[in-house]
Amino acid sequence: MSSNAQTPVSAGRPRSEEAHQAILDATLALLVEAGFSGLTVEGVATRAGVGKATIYRRWPSKLHLVIEAFRQLPGLAEVDTGDLVEDLEQMLGSYLRILNDTPLAAVMPSLAGERAHNPELSELIDPILRGRRKPVLRALERAVERGEVRDDLDLELVADLIFGPIAMRVFFAGARINPKLVRPAIELVLKGITPRAGASD
Amino acid sequence: MSSNAQTPVSAGRPRSEEAHQAILDATLALLVEAGFSGLTVEGVATRAGVGKATIYRRWPSKLHLVIEAFRQLPGLAEVDTGDLVEDLEQMLGSYLRILNDTPLAAVMPSLAGERAHNPELSELIDPILRGRRKPVLRALERAVERGEVRDDLDLELVADLIFGPIAMRVFFAGARINPKLVRPAIELVLKGITPRAGASD
DNA sequence: CCATTACGATACTAACCGTTCCGTTCAGGA
DNA sequence: TCCTGAACGGAACGGTTAGTATCGTAATGG
Numbered sequence: 001m002s003s004n005a006q007t008p009v010s011a012g013r014p015r016s017e018e019a020h021q022a023i024l025d026a027t028l029a030l031l032v033e034a035g036f037s038g039l040t041v042e043g044v045a046t047r048a049g050v051g052k053a054t055i056y057r058r059w060p061s062k063l064h065l066v067i068e069a070f071r072q073l074p075g076l077a078e079v080d081t082g083d084l085v086e087d088l089e090q091m092l093g094s095y096l097r098i099l100n101d102t103p104l105a106a107v108m109p110s111l112a113g114e115r116a117h118n119p120e121l122s123e124l125i126d127p128i129l130r131g132r133r134k135p136v137l138r139a140l141e142r143a144v145e146r147g148e149v150r151d152d153l154d155l156e157l158v159a160d161l162i163f164g165p166i167a168m169r170v171f172f173a174g175a176r177i178n179p180k181l182v183r184p185a186i187e188l189v190l191k192g193i194t195p196r197a198g199a200s201d
Numbered sequence: 202m203s204s205n206a207q208t209p210v211s212a213g214r215p216r217s218e219e220a221h222q223a224i225l226d227a228t229l230a231l232l233v234e235a236g237f238s239g240l241t242v243e244g245v246a247t248r249a250g251v252g253k254a255t256i257y258r259r260w261p262s263k264l265h266l267v268i269e270a271f272r273q274l275p276g277l278a279e280v281d282t283g284d285l286v287e288d289l290e291q292m293l294g295s296y297l298r299i300l301n302d303t304p305l306a307a308v309m310p311s312l313a314g315e316r317a318h319n320p321e322l323s324e325l326i327d328p329i330l331r332g333r334r335k336p337v338l339r340a341l342e343r344a345v346e347r348g349e350v351r352d353d354l355d356l357e358l359v360a361d362l363i364f365g366p367i368a369m370r371v372f373f374a375g376a377r378i379n380p381k382l383v384r385p386a387i388e389l390v391l392k393g394i395t396p397r398a399g400a401s402d
Numbered sequence: 403c404c405a406t407t408a409c410g411a412t413a414c415t416a417a418c419c420g421t422t423c424c425g426t427t428c429a430g431g432a
Numbered sequence: 433t434c435c436t437g438a439a440c441g442g443a444a445c446g447g448t449t450a451g452t453a454t455c456g457t458a459a460t461g462g
Contacts, residue, residue, distance in 0.1 A: 012438030013428050019440085035318040037238030040419060051441035056421065106317065112372045113314020116307065117236040129373060157366065157382060161389060164365015165358060171313045171372060172330060181358060188362060191392050213407025214459040220409080242450065252410040257451070409458070418449080427440065432433100 015058075022048040023055055027069035032103045035110035036066060036121075067124045070111065073104045078135040084143035085190060088162065091135055092182050096166070099177060105170045112171070133159055161189050216259075223249040224256055228270035233304045236311035237267060237322075268325045271312060274305045279336040285344035286391060289363065292336055293383050297367070300378060306371045313372070334360055362390050 026047035030039045041062050045052045059065040075098075079090040099105040115122045136159050143149040165185055169177050227248035231240045242263050246253045260266040276299075280291040300306040316323045337360050344350040366386055370378050 011430085011436075013440075014430090015439065033318070035314060037315075038318055041421080042419065045441090049441095051439095052421075053423085053442085054440065057439070062420070109317040110314040113236060113311040114238075115373075116310040116375050117234070117239060154382075154385070157386060158389070160366040160369040161362070161386065164367075164369050165361040166365075167368050167372065168361040168365050171368065172316075174317050181355075184355070185358060185362065188359070189389065212405075212461070214409075216408065241448085243448095246410090250410085252412090253451080254411090254453090255409065258408075263450070405462085407460080412455080414453075415451090419447085421445085423444075424442090428438095430436095432435085
């Protein structure tokens, strides 16, 4: 515990940074092609052009490897323009771009499916997933403070309402999502949560 | 092809209907515990108290067995009261009861995750999933015809908006869903799609 | 009581996979 | 330049699984 735990100071052959990244890239690629249960460490090693020991020297198990590969994928970038519609539209717009341009959408269903039966995975991935919702939750909180949105709402429910349609397409269609759907979807949700809209109950 | 292909007319010992159901029950139970990739035919046979041959005599593969077990789970019952709010509330209310009372919620994430990488499963399960959305889509169509809802909407998007929050909880929380959330969720969505609510664009 | 089919059990095939072990390679300090 | 120690790739190990085949037994209908 004296000084540096990560930099091995000096001795021996240094680890190949090239191999490190090749392994993570191969992991994502195979996660897309075969999912968590179909991914094999052997396959990752072959595709990355390394030996299996090179993988196990860096990650203690297939699970930890997958988690780190997943963590490399970009998440939701926080936007704070002072206007909820604008915030949501920019955040979800760029999120859809991420879903369409990176392996995220292809990887998500498999990990969610595994999560349900794998407590160890659940424990590792749940905090990451919670963190990725945060920008939307914070945007909603700011909107409540500004009086832009009713203050009697369950914001978690509203967030699920916003992410829900995206999840439906990602999980059951697996298709690219048309960014043009963002605006109508946001509008539909917002009409329900703005204060002036019908104050029925 | 003369007369009956299913009823073996006469000869030999008849198949045990008891074993048949025990196999399907065991399949669902193991699907809940271990998911699709963790389910083994050997495990099903053991839990059902039958031999593996008895399973393979009925279903050509693990995949077909799982599909039939899944098909046994109840779906969305159609409701037509003449009022959209009432239709949705009754349908979603009973659907939540199904999710909470049957293995459906526990089974769904695993199958959706597998679906993304298994074309054969996708081909078998997609029609079933599409069929289960239908009652909500039809309720929306009737509401459009009655003028209860704007007629310029993408009803598939609205259906995703309705199922979305449920999916979010099933896929990422895995917890029971509080039925009290149905009404506020429906109301939030409906405020966006009723004609009198703000006619902004 | 016989032909026929299903039954549970078991063993077998052929494959596959997560993890560890081993002989070799290589960068940096002496 | 040589030596050390960790990293390397590949081979080996231990365990598992879908699906098939075969057993002796049990239950039908004729």
